[in-house]
Amino acid sequence: MSSFKTIIESKNAPAPIGPYSQAVEAGGFVFCSGMIPLDPATGQVNTGSVAEQTEIVMKNISGLLQTAKLEFANVVKTTIFLTDMGDFPAVNEVYGKYFKSEAPARSTVAVAGLPRGVKVEIEITCRRA
Numbered sequence: 001m002s003s004f005k006t007i008i009e010s011k012n013a014p015a016p017i018g019p020y021s022q023a024v025e026a027g028g029f030v031f032c033s034g035m036i037p038l039d040p041a042t043g044q045v046n047t048g049s050v051a052e053q054t055e056i057v058m059k060n061i062s063g064l065l066q067t068a069k070l071e072f073a074n075v076v077k078t079t080i081f082l083t084d085m086g087d088f089p090a091v092n093e094v095y096g097k098y099f100k101s102e103a104p105a106r107s108t109v110a111v112a113g114l115p116r117g118v119k120v121e122i123e124i125t126c127r128r129a
Contacts, residue, residue: 012063014038017115022064030068034081034123035060036115050087050119054094057122062098065126072098074126080108081121091120 008023008030016022016033023032037046037053040063046056065071080091088108096103104124114121 008064008068010064010067012040012067013060014040014043017043023068025068028128029076030070030074030126030128032061032064032124032126034079034121035064036118036121038116045116045118047117049090050082050084051090051094053118053120054091054122057120058094058098061122061124068126070126070128073102074129075099075104075124076127077125078104078106079123080106081111081114081123082108083111083114083119085110087119095122 005024005026007021008025010022013022013035017038020033023030025031035057037056038044038060039046039056040060046053062072065074080095082088082091085108
């Protein structure tokens with residue numbers, strides 16, 4: 001283990017599908033890799049509506065936060081990747097349920113494609129209080 005960073009692994013979130021960590025903590029910040037709508041138990045992708053996919057992504061993020069002993073209130077920055085900006089309202093509605101007050105800074109980016117053909121991917125950065 002490196003002296004300046006700690007790898008965070010959670011069974012409550014999907015295992016990485018490439019050479020990366022679910023999350024890395026360094027200097028009081030936790031940097032979480034992008035989450036796509038994969039079932040943590042089976043690794044199967046959800047091919048439902050973008051709202052359904054976003055709900056699974058947010059639940060997976062919640063599982064990772066729990067393992068790291070953090071909450072959504074600790075999230076300081078998010079980045080949302082969408083394959084269709086027309087999905088923005090549906091994603092925003094689901095996403096907004098998880099941030100009741102003091103929402104984090106956020107970027108939303110349209111991309112040509114995402115892993116496994118999903119419609120949404122979300123990454124977060126957290127700060128320990």
